[in-house]
Amino acid sequence: MERTSPDAPIAPAADGVLERIRHGASELSDAMSKVADQVLADPEAAARATIMDLAELSGTSPGTITRFCRHLGYDGYAALRVAIATETGRASARLETGWDVNIGQEIAPSDPLDRVLKQLITIDAAMLRDTVDTLDLDAVERVAARVCDARRVDVYGVGTSATVARELQMGFYRIGVAAWVWTEVHDALASAALLGEGDIAFAVSISGSTAEVIEMLSEADSRGALTVAMTGRADSALAEIADICLVSATTRTGHRADLLASRHSALLVADLVHIAVAQRRFPAALEALESRARAVVGHRPTRQRNGAS
CATH class of the missing domain: 3.40.50.10490 (Glucose-6-phosphate isomerase like protein; domain 1)
Structure with a gap:
């Protein structure tokens, strides 16, 4: 089956990011297919991994991870990681803070402040670590x-x-x-x-x-x-x-x-x-x-x- 350009975004045939990856697998380049396979094989590990970790696990490079994220419509790996963790509902971010917390993005009006605080610091920590991994x-x-x-x-x-x-x-x-x-x-x-x-x-x-x-x-x-x-x-x-x-x-x-x-x-x-x-x-x-x-x-x-x- 002929593949489309790897720069073309995957059509949003399904709401979930994992289903979108599965649905658009045939449109990916060989390198990005390796990333997709790794994410689908263990979404929770992908949600915890840094961009360097995922590149090593998938046998690719940080540049390939970045292209994969943009192909899915995300600005960078931090956004993709949050989306994967939100969807699984089970992923926990064991970052350097030592906290375990679902890194979904929604904060409801009724959420207690301890949950809000953990959610804020988790999102912060994810982006800071991704900056460390990718900054030139x-x-x-x-x-x-x-x-x-x-x-x-x-x-x-x-x-x-x-x-x-x-x-x-x-x-x-x-x-x-x-x-x-x-x-x-x-x-x-x-x-x-x-x-x-x-x-x-x-x-x-x-x-x-x-x-x-x-x-x-x-x-x-x-x-x-x-x-x-x-x-x-x-x-x-x-x-x-x-x-x-x-x-x-x-x-x-x-x-x-x-x-x-x-x-x-x-x-x-x-x-x-x-x-x-x-x-x-x-x-x-x-x-x-x-x-x-x-x-x-x-x-x-x-x-x-x-x-x-």
Whole structure:
């Protein structure tokens, strides 16, 4: 039987993700068929496994897992894993937290807070681990090296992503890097227009499709600045225009917990970039931190100045 393109999504002939995998098995490439066979053979194990684990179990690669997820209509492995666990109703996520909890996405109004709390942390932990498994550390190294030599750094973000943008800029600021954060399109475009070679512009958009942020980064790119996209979509419009793309794990179901988890995985990437820069300019970073501490010491409570607990 002739197969369709492996990039074409499986027709949603059934509601359940496992049934969709079975129904569309004939349309998969040989590599993705191995992933499908492994998932169907042990769905609970797939729900617990990291992307690296599943790649090893199926004899494939993380890239194949990612293509398999997108073929099914999911943005990444975190989303697929949650869907599998939700459907089985028996899978438990034994993550580094040590908690066992069904990682279904629905939180009902009557759910007790202990269940809500466990569900939130499970979704967070899944995305953080998937970010760790898939993040391009060589790209982080290249970005950090360029930040150390940059004349100035712009960071752009709006809406939910503005929180991540502010945290990245603040991290740079604390270690003495000349960095500005822009969350309003007019101010951002005006700043981007002043950039040039040797400058860096970061654009944060979890979806990778925020028009304002794309416009900001495009302006910086047109001025010759190095452009860096921090997004949850490697195939997004924002990623396409960036010189370097740093991808964090994300899933989009419209659920508030998933939106928070997506932001947390993006914050993990922001923290890593900031620390990588601090490592490379450690003496200057340490002096900046100490200078800031000395400048505000007079405004700290007496007990804190005296070292009391």
